[in-house]
Amino acid sequence: MSEPTSFDPKTRMIARAAQEVQPGMVVNLGIGLPTQIVGHLPAGFPVCLHSENGLTGTGLVLAPDQADRNLIDAGGAYVSTLPGAAFFDSLTSFAMVRGGRLDLTVLGAFEVAQTGDLANWQIPGRFTPGVGGGIELAQKARRVVVLSTHCDRRGQPKLLRACKLPLTAERCVDRIITDMAVVDVTPAGFALRELAEGVSLEDVMAATDAPLALPDAPLLRF
Amino acid sequence: MSEPTSFDPKTRMIARAAQEVQPGMVVNLGIGLPTQIVGHLPAGFPVCLHSENGLTGTGLVLAPDQADRNLIDAGGAYVSTLPGAAFFDSLTSFAMVRGGRLDLTVLGAFEVAQTGDLANWQIPGRFTPGVGGGIELAQKARRVVVLSTHCDRRGQPKLLRACKLPLTAERCVDRIITDMAVVDVTPAGFALRELAEGVSLEDVMAATDAPLALPDAPLLRF
Amino acid sequence: MSLPDKRQGMEEAIARIPNGARILISGFGVPGTPFTLIQELLRQGQTGLTLVKNDANETGLGIDHLLASGQVERLITTHIGLNPRAIELMNSGKLTVEFCGQGMLAERLHAGGAGLKAFLTDIGVGTLLAQGKPHHELDGQSLVLETALRADFALIHAAKADPFGNLRYTATARNFAPVMAMAADQVIVEAEAVVGLGDLAADDIHTPGPFVDAVVDLAALGPLSAEYGVVRREQHV
């Protein structure tokens, strides 16, 4: 793993998430923080980014004056494409997801349960934008990594024993990367793998509303 | 209806079947006699022929020395294409059929029942080539016309009270055009509409193994 | 033989839509939304509509006009997060919104277009989206039955069309257009350019002509409106 290039917690968590992307993978990056992973991949890194609106070989986000009005990613940003990019329809796009061709998705979350349940689409009565393609990405990507702040804006833990919000998908999350820690979902529940620089074990445990198994080996830092 | 241009019974029945093709239609012509309908359409006639192997705008049959090795119709014949032809995959091709975009299909038959049941794929223990796309064409084209000799090679009637062979589809045939007659399938059974030149009413009734309702008006000849 | 000509005036094409119709509308965000056909539907004022569209566009864009004018009774969609009016209409009970997973919407339209009746999937099992839907057991697994979705009309934006209705889309403007163009009784297309028969290579057609009923030539109506978000006229087609 490469050294973090910044001590800004947000940049650090994104850089850490970028290390989840392995050579040769097909990867879907959710709207928000996950999209920013692109900026942390080495030049020429062999990977195929999938945008569920119908694009593989997604490149970088473009300013409007460089953009093609017909070429956006699933978050609505104007993007460039790599040589070898392909355009296709929504039917094909989600067949790719559900058929097992998506090696990894990195998604945001409102809540993650220790069972791997994910809630990231609906806060009843307050914010109901719809589920988009999130269910299928969460349920069918071969590996699901959540990239999110450890707590919400009001300081409430997002890593819980059980989700309170409506689920996006059951038992789907493999790993959670936050501004504080890297946590895996195991059959026995949450397992702490790594701590962010400057964060103590006590900090993470206090910010997590579920048991957190500790590794036998010394905790890695990122 | 145009005058028959030949007294050859086979040519006459094909020419009669060509009159079923209306301007603007999307039409699938089955292997064998139905394919020969193309030769009886007026020049420039506005119609779209569909080949279920993945082609609309099918043109004429070509000799091998004029052919493109990648361009065949569903019967395996090399064909030309009209300006505006499109190639597509088998999924799209049958979506077109089942989704209701096929206005007419003309098919061959082993047997047709007075209920409109069609058997044209399997003679058990003797000839089992498989059903191909026949079921879907028979069941889902908006109009199904059978083009076939009135009797089989051993002189046995093909128009029956009930099919003896395994069915391709139930209650699907709208009209039968043979070397002897044009017969419609109505809720009350077979209804004779037209007689071929030189064929008597008695001939047709003797060659049909089911009741044949006669029209009130004089019988048309073709 | 020659392929039939389906070019038609926009007013006439849209006038076929009655009150209460169910209409599929292509597009994912701006790309692929048939803004001009939507404006004509706004002008003609058909009411009680059910729309099926990936998203509700944004305020002041696309189907938001039809929400604002009160022409829409029901919306089947995957996401309306960028349209506060849609959220407000839903929350106040003035608009019925049925949410569908994005790929599930595509598959329901495919099933409708392909003349299938329903399909069984594990997508959504155990979530709110599967609640109230019939479940079937298959090989010991509980699956959701998703029903086919068809409509009376589809309004489709294409980059190029020929007179027979063969279509090409550009880049990510393709999205739901191919499945929607297969899943409606009457398919009305607006094309940025109408080319001659044979000008589209047969290998390169995204939607074959038999699926299309009417081709409206946008170029004949003047320059594209600002709604199309003309940031750069790069040609993919």
Added chain:
Amino acid sequence: MSLPDKRQGMEEAIARIPNGARILISGFGVPGTPFTLIQELLRQGQTGLTLVKNDANETGLGIDHLLASGQVERLITTHIGLNPRAIELMNSGKLTVEFCGQGMLAERLHAGGAGLKAFLTDIGVGTLLAQGKPHHELDGQSLVLETALRADFALIHAAKADPFGNLRYTATARNFAPVMAMAADQVIVEAEAVVGLGDLAADDIHTPGPFVDAVVDLAALGPLSAEYGVVRREQHV
């Protein structure tokens, strides 16, 4: 970022197929049949295979070689009328043949490729083909449950490929290739030409690269064999 390179030698690609594998094979008659990959499978001699192919080709062509060699245990197909050997093997009980309607085969593969489990259709109701299949009632109609079809491998013929596995097919050689390339765990493609990344326009790709695992360059193996029925080298691509 750059897109991964999937070019591979034919021997190595086919050697991944074990005895007893289920294999999808593209093609409708001659067009689209991967004759060269089939010849390599014949040479390597894997046995107990289940093949899924629209038809059984003709005597002395394509998968007929694998029937003659006894490598095939089971064939899922729509039509074998042009292959007397296939009919004879079936009638003598040496080959299990499962017949499927042609569009039903395409939809079963689509369901498999799209991660769905099954679908409900009225196709075949009341005929022999629906006998023994589960039926479900929906809206008062009795429907057949057709199950998704996937395989371990797919052998696909393409006109052009790039190193990432983006594919283009020519004319009616497309047929089952797109659905089959989506419905197997490992997809092996033979391409008449392998072009550079970016040489295929992104709007004009028939099968996107993520579905493909291995690209075999036919041009590197010499001229196309006579099996491809080279009557005229017209270029559609």
